[in-house]
Amino acid sequence: MPGSIDAMVDLLASGDYLAGRPLATVLFLALKMQRPLFLEGEAGVGKTEIAKVLSKALDRPLIRLQCYEGLDIASAVYEWNYPAQMLEIRLSEAAGISDRDRLEHDIFSERYLIRRPVLQALQSQNGKAPVFLIDELDRTDEAFEAFLLEVLSDFQVTIPEFGTVRAETPPIVIVTSNRTREVHDALKRRCLYHWVDYPKAAEELEIIRRKVPGCNAALSAEIVAYVQKLRTIDLFKNPGVAETIDWATALTELDRLALDPETISDTLGTLLKYQDDIARIQGGEGQKLLAEVSAELKAAG
CATH class of the missing domain: 1.10.8 (Helicase, Ruva Protein; domain 3)
Structure with missing residues (x-):
């Protein structure tokens, strides 16, 4: 991790990203404070590139959630492997297993959980927390935006059938918006903020x-x-x-x-x-x- 704002400028420059001091400062603080960073600006000014450069420069995996209208929890967070669950139920019935509590515990276990980008971001890889890019959040609806509040504030997701999944080490979260609509204040309060403008x-x-x-x-x-x-x-x-x-x-x-x-x-x-x-x-x-x-x-x- 960069130890100073100047080191952050140099780190970004090593990935051919030229950052002014205000942007380098808020990035440095986001890393130090372990807070998500909300980047807003016109399309094409380099918001997404910041996450890519951080991932490469810090040698951390990049997990990208590309937002779009209609994005739901099954596509973004998790879903259950229903075919495998149904097969397990059929095999249990054939074997004469009638303990419903045991069967429910078995089929709603890690084995059948399919991790989508949000859950993947809460899981360290090779001992390193990933860079989690939530790209173009303004394209989603307010319901999904509200779901992200738990993720951004506590770095955790609650799955009704499974329990709460927490990140051992918080990921580096970059949220971007092209401002096609206003993102709710509740989400912005959980983040540090920076407006990315066109370069001089x-x-x-x-x-x-x-x-x-x-x-x-x-x-x-x-x-x-x-x-x-x-x-x-x-x-x-x-x-x-x-x-x-x-x-x-x-x-x-x-x-x-x-x-x-x-x-x-x-x-x-x-x-x-x-x-x-x-x-x-x-x-x-x-x-x-x-x-x-x-x-x-x-x-x-």
């Missing part, structure tokens, strides 16, 4: 340098300046860091050395994901942005 130009340029080392310096500067400009206009969905990396990779694969209107028009599908946004930028507005970027970079030398 210098930070995003360094990200491109690390993630797409084949992209030349001049093109990288143009890409970052163009994307930063895009985020200032009223698009349906602003490009995230992931899209910036994809665009830089695409242009590198095409052996482009500079941006031009035709190249931008041809490759917008790697940067923008909605047709209305693409149509808007392919028109005059895209060329206007490119002219502004060129002028600013030229003035900056």
Whole structure:
């Protein structure tokens, strides 16, 4: 575990994740205080990547619960192996076993329990508690969100037929939300909180340098300046860091050395994901942005 905030910055940097001091501080505190960390922000700003980098840098298994509408306990927490239970009941009946209490105890035992991500996260692997990523919690409903309160406050799950399963060592819990809906205050109170924003130009340029080392310096500067400009206009969905990396990779694969209107028009599908946004930028507005970027970079030398 990192012993200081600076060590946390270095640990994330070792996984090519550039974190500002506020984010490094709240991550450091989450580890020290053994509290879940709730990360909120626009899609594509790198919230999920934080859990992946922590898992790799700390050499801990990553357990991911990808949330979606309709997610239930059977898919997220646990379920019973019903076919195996029914077979056990039939075999017991054939053997003449009539002790119902014993039979119930047998079929609702660890042997027949199927562990889903939440239960897996409460179980250490090779003596190490995992990194538990609850990704895009805002996609689930409030009922499932309420179920997680016990997990996030006490690192335990109560199974009616089995009992309470507690973590010997609390996992490192990262909860993410794209804020498509508000998450209840009861859940947020159990977590430390941080808003993950889009990176500044210098930070995003360094990200491109690390993630797409084949992209030349001049093109990288143009890409970052163009994307930063895009985020200032009223698009349906602003490009995230992931899209910036994809665009830089695409242009590198095409052996482009500079941006031009035709190249931008041809490759917008790697940067923008909605047709209305693409149509808007392919028109005059895209060329206007490119002219502004060129002028600013030229003035900056």
